Amino acid sequence: MSDILGENIWVFIGLTLILTGGCAFLMGQAIAGTWRPYLQVVPYSLLLAATNRFLSFALFGEQLLAIVPYLVAVGVVLGFASFGFRLTRADQMVHQYPWLYARRGLLGWREIGSDT
Template sequence: MDSVRNPGRASSPMLVAPIAALAALACALVVWPSLLVETSAADFILVSLILGGAAAWRTGQAVARGWGSFWHLVAYVILLAGAVRFCHFALFEDTLFSLQHFVMEFVLLMAVATLGFRFVRRRQMTAQYGWMFEADGRFAWRARAGDASAVPSD
């Protein structure tokens, strides 16, 4: 029961889901490239992966630094996915209103933003509540050993 209530655990859906989504997108890029790439692989790499990925990572970090909720991050990534789609349209003449590509951009950017969010949140939890939590990898934290007060019980 305690592992279900601990959002910082390494097996948290907030950490497993983005990694699984990135792995699925990487497989889709190899097996079915037209799902992600509309015009060319170079514009996808430049706009979606490099520019969009960096912006998503920084967005996740910014929301976490302000102690914002995960739902704030979702709203910002929806806007960011729209901006990335516009860049594809304006620079490479891709389709602006393509639901398929918008959803794929959103999944990609949301996965990267969530990892950025977790990276900062782990640092915050271990610094702010260092007496209660310790780092458990780059994206997770756990209750300090022997600290029964760290995880609430019923």
Template structure:
């Protein structure tokens, strides 16, 4: 039994990281662009994880109703979505409020010293 994937590494890489991760990044980005709260990421990632797990079941004969692998996929997609959200929100804050904030890292900003 592997801790990250239930059937094969290639299925995990293609479905969870590449397709699911790309969709998670874009979901986090879309939530940030529309100025919605970060907590909406959880709802979207629950749905996206269900879709990824179904594709894993349908295409690679993975386990459909495995709570463990659902949680593993959910956590991975949640982290990727959060990264997309923070990256986009940081760029928004620095670009739109350049007189108030300065970029500290790709994922954070701080108040500009007067």
């Protein structure tokens, strides 16, 4: 497991999931909150995952240039950022255009009058 994560499981949970994942969630919300397109989440996620790898290296002595742990961090960051983006965008659509859209679940919206 340490080969895939590139770090101790507790470091992964604390640093990658809690700290970096929380930052990624807020990043996704900030991008959606300013009505930017989803594609801007991707480069910011790559940078945040690189920051996560650097913090693992600097604070816990983990390997810096490891591709698999970086890709795992990118997946975690992109997942949290996408969730934050979609949650905020659904809220925006429903509150900005209440005559057009109604809430459909946590992450979605539907047109009013549409049965699908």
